[in-house]
Amino acid sequence: MRRVIKVGGSLLLRPDLVPLVTHWIESQPTGENLIIVGGGELIDAIRHLDAIEPADASETHWRCVRLLDHTFEHLIARAPTWNVVSEGPLEPDKVFSQDTPTLIRVGVFYSPDAQAPMPHDWRTTTDAIAAFLAHRLGADEAVLLKACEIPASASIPELIQQRIVDEAITMAGYPMSQIRFEQLSPNPT
Template structure:
């Protein structure tokens, strides 16, 4: 069974039907996929951006607050999405992947800290996430897909899929500027416009399929 990281765009949280629709979508695919869920910051992170401008927090402090904002949305998902449960560490995630039950929701603060402390990453500074505003939940999801050796990253957004060449070149406005730096480490990348619930778009595939 494939392990798929669903990165849920924070803007989708403005739709009160999100969790019901997400439950229905995941239920249709549960025989073929084991989902991991990562929720973006959305309006919560917009508050952090405002604080940064008002108080001059700086990018590193703002980045950490934004991660905590993502965890607030993760807690909301655990409360509202059927079968959802929190995952705070690589060990908890490994147990969940062995059991293949439920819907793990990733709490990123401790998980990222743990993975960045790994000796392999310490010897490779390029393997660390830059703590800047250019690193949003898109890049975090791509980074986690690579570091956790997941089968696929599925970006669930409220907009249509971008052109592949724009993603590759880092010029797409549909993702953050840092995202292209992690593309090579993603086996499969798909895009779902959950605003219109259109067809899944294949952007990158280990089998060579592109959409």
């Protein structure tokens, strides 16, 4: 089983993030757990600045993708026992550990020359980028871990309309039926 996991950037504000993600992974079927991290408030700040003084959409998109290096490095510091992929290329036949999660830097597989089918603007977030990675690596599933509550019966169009997930996720080339959306909740006590 190969699983791509997107850890929502807003979850970075949780002091217990690494134990929560570790517990969540341990509750899943055994497999390769490949993690990317979102941008959270860092990207939200750029979104606010862009609303005040709009810049070229594509340039802003790639600026935000480069900023994901900071959230990646922040998570590395908090999860020093996890495996890390910080340089490419990232080939579909690469074998990853099933014992330890692997944190992947977005720039390893997603760049202006990656031929990704998503638009290079605000419609594309790490939700779609995670689906693109799952497609590229032939993952069995993609899981988007979020801080917000996910309505159990909501369809993907409804999640897009509610801004829980980005609209470009449907363009990433990965089957929507293989994507799960979950709220990362505290460990039950």
